[in-house]
Amino acid sequence: MAAHQDRVFAICLRMLRDREAALDATQETFLTVFRKADRFQAKAAFSTWLYRVVLF
Secondary structure (H helix, E strand, O other): OOOOHHHHHHHHHHHHOOHHHHHHHHHHHHHHHHHOHHHOOOOOOHHHHHHHHHHO
16 A cells, blocks of 8 residues: 555545545545455456556
8 A cells, every 4th residue: 555555645636636535545445445345356457456446
């Protein structure tokens, strides 16, 4: 999480244009990633999968 949180937050902030909403979205993103970690397939980089989660 520490390796990716700044970039995930930046994406959320750019999309939402509200700091508090971006913080919430960042937290929700990581919760979703932890819940769906078993669905990650190492066909691509983890960061690619993570950023797809951010966007959806």
